[in-house]
Amino acid sequence: MMSTSSLKTALYSLQRRDWGYLGEFRAMASPCEILIACDQLDIADDMLDMAVTEALRIEHKYSRFIAQNCLWQLNHANGHKQLIDEETWQLLAFAKQCFQLSDGLFDISAGPLMELWRFDPKAQLPEHARILAAKALVGFERIEFDSRHIEMPTGMKLDFGGVAKEYAVDRVAYELAECYPDIPVLVNFGGDIACPVPKVNPWQVGIEDPQHLDHAANVLAISQGALATSGDTRRFFEVDGKRYGHIVDPRTGYPVVQAPRSVTVLGPNCVTAGMLATMAMLQGQGAEDFLQQQDVKFSIFR
């Protein structure tokens, strides 16, 4: 707790609303919001403080962009066995489940492939040889780990980017609900949302239509649960009339074709919803079928 609070340099604000308090801050390259259905300023302030502390702790520990952090140590082990703590072990175990359940579509070791693809409208296709070279450094099945240690081949890199933000949302939601089990709260980190405590008048959550970003296309009422969105319309490019979206299939090294523009899924918690949304995206044309089979509420824009 001590080491993270010194990182709390980020500004955050707390504003009174007629339904309670709105806390806002930035973390994980996203605008973050905590909606607190409570009139007491000291409680709201404490809840926001907990949320900021926990979000920044996770960001600092697992961000790819911070030298010397926990993830950096793992990615610079040069093939040596490394010690891991329980939290990292749990994340790896979850990532392994996702890897297996998706038949290798979701792979947190896919970083070297992702780096080849620059998703802006003027980008070029990477050379096939470079894609093959990068693929040689990808493959979660080659990572050995148990509850205390991890060992992976030199050059391989982990990237928790596909799960860290959802994980942070859930952790914050979980901690707030532990501490304040009677206060409904909505945790929203850049569109990934969790509402851990049931609310009598459900939260109204707007889902953006990627083609009409200014207004919400769809409003969902959530009393308790989580939702997550995969997809970003600004991150694509077209070559020969073929649209390449931002989701890369680690098995082929190429972006998934005919992937939806965005997929939003409701789930019991944010990591589950987020993973279902990502997996649906990776199905390309089959996204709707996949989600229908899962018996979950979802919304897809193409």
Next chain:
Amino acid sequence: MTQKNNQINARQSKQIAGALALASCGLFATSGHATELSKKADDWKVDAALMYYGEQDRVQAVEAIGTAQKAFGDDSVLDLKLVVDSLTGASASGAVAQSSSQTFTRPSGNGQYSVAAGDTPLDDTFHDTRVQANVGWSEVLTPDWKLNVGAYGSKEFDYMSMGLNASIERGFNKDNTTLFLGTAYSFDVVDPVGGRPVDLSSMAVRDNFASEEAYRSAFDATRQSGSDNKQTADVMLGITQVLSQRWLLQANYGLSSVNGYLTDPYKVLSVVDNNGITQDLLYESRPDSRLKHSFYVMTKGALDAGVVDFSYRYNTDDWDLKSHTLETHYRYYFTGNFYGQLHLRYYQQTAANFYQPFLMADTPLPEFASADYRIGDMSAYTIGIKFGHRLSGGHEMSYRLEYYQQDPKNNGTTIPGELQNFDLFPTQKAITAQFSYSF
């Protein structure tokens, strides 16, 4: 890159949402903040410290402390501790100051020492080396139950102590509440230099005897042969409650029963007449049992850039000695690797029922009497600062400096005659300095 390739196996696909929800549960099973990687749990963690304690004009001590800790897996921890200290200097004997110089027999009976007029009598033969070793083992039995066992032994020239302890802890309510039950037993052997004095016997002083032989037989008459022992049994009950994300509260009750030789063989009492002139010196006498109760509450909080704790302790026993201790530590992190800490402590005690600063010649001797200022009325305070650095590679260095002042007070005794000219309850000041390194 065919579309078929992208499809997740249809048979498996239906179970994915449920399987993911199940897999995600592990992510939230660990409460609180997981530890960072820097600590290598499999290695020995070793701390070394050197401490100096110096009382003004009295006892000086140098102590070397080494501790080592090693974890075996997630569930077992071994703790080892070795302390070696060396004491020199003088300690108040219990006798009162006089307007003429006084001569005392050394505890061994071999030789004597003089104290100048007006000075508080100090026994200057106080020097000893002590070695103490502790070993402890803690074992997580189930996620809710934890067992600790330990043993220790210490040896100095005239004293030996051995002990065993065991405790269990039980977590409730997701470990937000921990109950603690502990017990300890120790066995001490007291073998004072020159033998144990006979309770309230009169100190034989060579100057009052015509021959060495006559003195020796008088001295021997004040001594009992052989060593004696002391046994202590303790029971402690405690609760730790997490109050919020940042605060926790701890409360303990301890019961301690001590039996055996509890007298300090080196302490004496002056017997004075109505003018305050010393007539005789008697070795002190204390009861052979003591039942102590201790109550303790402490709250500890995490601040934005620091840690603070406040505690209060109340001790009482069947010697009627009661004490109150208020204490606080405030630690502030200037950066993630550098902290400063302030320590304040206030202590107040009321005297044991047999404490007397001196005995009156015209009053019958009580069964028990001691003029040891340590069981008299007193207040004391400590002010300390500490700085700590975390160095690269997980090493840590800290320095501590503390000032301690003890103000003994009169427990209501009327001071006769010339004794009024002296400070019978002198203030005592001490400095502690410590340097520690952990690696």
